[in-house]
Amino acid sequence: MKAVGIRFRTLPTILLTSRLLFSLLPSYATALSYSTQSSKSDGISEVSTCSHSYSYRTVQVQVVHRHGDRTPITPLKNEEYWKNQLVPEELLERVAAGTMVLRNGDTDNNNVKNQLEVHAAAGKGPFGKLTKLGLLGMIQVGTSLREELEESTNWSEVTNAAKAIATTMVSSSPSIGSEANHNDDGYLDQNRGLQQHGRIKLTPNDIKVYSTDFDRTIQSVQGLLLGFFPDANDDETTISIDCRDTTCWMIPDPQPRQTQEQKVLEQALARRPHILEKEALLRPLAVRCTRALLPLLGDGAFGVSFGVDESDDDNEDIQVLSWIQLTEITKCLRTRDMLPDSITEDDQEALSAHTAWKWFQSLRSPRLAHIAMRSFTQNIIRTMEQRDQEPPLIVYSGHDSSLIGLMCALHLEQPSVWPEYGAVLKLELLEKRKEHNNDALDGGEAPVNGNGSEKQHVDDNDDIEHVLRFFLNGQLLRSTWNDIPRDEISLKEFAHLASTVGNEATTNTT
Incomplete structure (x- = not known):
């Protein structure tokens, strides 16, 4: 497959796009709110117990979002009105710049959709399409996600991110440029700075994107990327949007069903x-x-x-x-x-x-959740287990059914409201490190924690565990495997449960 380089849009393009959208939006635009809160976990970097404490650093984030506001899928009579809600073609082309849609059997002409595989929910004509309001909302989702991941997240020094860290950290923290943070050659020690401050600047090389092969989901994630990378440089940079077979595994209701x-x-x-x-x-x-x-x-x-x-x-x-x-x-x-x-x-x-x-009544069936969402959960787990080879940010552009199906398959708490347009389900993979109090260790000078007692990092692998936390629109969703509500679950246990619970066919539908 040959990837054709497309110049990534620059800040003036972002501003122009936003102004065009605002000018095109009707007065009801303010009536639709997008959930873009930061998760409440980012400020929690340490949890203490009587004998030791735990520090948390983010290793990888996977985000599953619902597309933006759309026209009805069911055809209505007033087609002209709904056509006027759509994003102008010229604007869609600007938003798509810097991205490449991947489909099965791609050639250089990779934007030709296989018309033999069209889901009924894709809609016909102006129906089932992303609106101007929806695009603007997704740009806002991308902006909020960037601010959260770059400004509020404590990243681990083992994060597999492009090492474009120095500039960000020098500008954001004067202390990072001090002599103590430089190596013997006088250069900024990026890993040392990352370890101290936990901040990175994500680039287009640090993200992997999947989308169902619907116009509205592809355009939604293009809007998200527009908000996430507003100051991308002028180098030729292409972000691939992988749509290969995704409509078969990113939703619980593919047409036809897989089995x-x-x-x-x-x-x-x-x-x-x-x-x-x-x-x-x-x-x-x-x-x-x-x-x-x-x-x-x-x-x-x-x-x-x-x-x-x-x-x-x-x-x-x-x-x-x-x-x-x-x-x-x-x-x-x-x-x-x-x-x-x-x-x-x-x-x-x-x-x-x-x-x-x-x-939820149907998808809470362990067997149905397993067979309907198995490929999705396997992709999530595989990407986490192979974190050394995968980027730190994975984005899936899907539907309300994608979020509901995953929440059931992952045995998460049921939210009180339906996932709205632009809703974000975030899966955080965290490095949980045990830190022992100095009085339990012999010799050496230990750092001091917040309450004045000394503590010491322990680098033994037995004291490092990878755990998951889940958030919907910034609100923690507890894991409920085996009917035990937990704020976090180990990656090892999560992978085991996801692959075994519901694995055996049964006729029991109670």
Whole structure:
């Protein structure tokens, strides 16, 4: 495969792009907020116990984000209105500069999508596409992520990052340039500075990007990269966006399903008594909202099928939109203050809550989570285990189903709200180092910790462990493997559980 170099965009381009987007955005832009908070763990670098303390340094970060604001996937009548919400083609070309999309069978003409592999959720025409508001939001997500990783994260000295550290650290900390931080040749000892200050400046060479092969996810991560690298230099630098087979493993509902077992299991899980009972209770809401939306629906609206177990029910006496369709249509309309009068905001929230509940009910099945998300979790684990050969930042551009599927497969706490546009699930791989108090050790002068007692680093491998922490939009999600809530889990245990729990087929759907 031949990579064609494209000059990475510079700061003036970023500013121009942002101004263009702001000028194109309607007044409702401020109504949609993007979750870009920094995680609460970054300031925690040391935890003490009565006999020893632990220090934490980040080794690798993997980020799974949902795409930005989009038009409805289900076709609606007012096509011209939705076309006007899309990002102008000229602006998309500017945003794509400096990136290269990788697909199976690529040649130099690598941006030709295989039209034989199109998921129904990709949408047709102007539907299912990233909006101007969505692009601006993803640029903000990238900016916030950069600030968090470069300004608030304590990185380990073993981080496999490009060694473009000296300039950043000299400018950010006057003490780093002191004589004590220089080697015998008078040059800045980058590793020593990193060890003391834990700061690095990430470059386009320090990131690996995956995306499902949807226009909106590719454009979303291009927007994220635009915000992450606003001051990239003028050298020829290309960031690859790997879309090779990703639509098969980055979402739990590929079309067609990867196995017949998954298809049958989804149907069985959806027909459990407690699911059917709740669906019956909420059916009047689905019927009422469908009727309210009928005047807005375009041709083929009822033929769109996507999501976990969203197949048609032959026993329906009237035609009703699926829960995911009702949720996504009303969400797009609500963002723009276009909900029909008979559908309230409470109705829209009830639709969204039920769809999320239904998806979690299915994907919480250990077997379904395993077979639906196995390849994704294996890629995450492999990248962490091979951290010496992998970059420090891995980004996956996906969907709400990607985040929900992973949270279930990784046995994380269930969030209180549906992952909004631009939501970020962050997996931190940390080096956890045990530090013993000096009174338990013989000889030598030890550093002093925060409470005045002396401590000493122990470099024995038995005192270094790699652990994971998980965050959704900056909020810690505890690991719940074996029904034990934990703030962190060792990489070794995590890899074992992810590969074994749900590994055996079963007919039990309770």
